[in-house]
Amino acid sequence: MGYCMWQRDCQDFYIPKEKLADATLALNEWCQREQTFEDHLFDAGFETEKDNDGNVTGLYFTGEKLTDQYEMFQVLLPFVKEGAFLEFIGEEFDQWRWVFRNGKLIEITPTIVWDMEESL
DSSP states (O other), X not given: OOEEEEEEEEESOOBOHHHHHHHHHHHHXXXXXXXXXXXXXXXXXXXXXXXXXXXXXXXXXXXXXXXSHHHHHHHXXXXXXXXXXXXXXXXXXXXXXXXXXXXXXXXXXXXXXXXXXXXX
């Protein structure tokens, strides 16, 4: 089954072309099968965006369900630009970000505050 989710944002996601081969090897080892970087991400429900130099400059979730994407991003952690994040909304309107910070993949959730004075 899985949990339905949608991507809201992707900020500063960047893997330099020079690190893509190592990132692909890490994914191959994690999945225990050889594929291209793009195929691994596609299997997880993501499409990659690259610049003209071949650097990965964005990811876009086109899948439907949350499966093992968090674990996959833990594998990619050493290759992703510090401070990048992916933001999602779940089927029950939960919101979260996966942030690449201080050598860790951190899941954070927002605090939503309704300012009633503002609406009067």
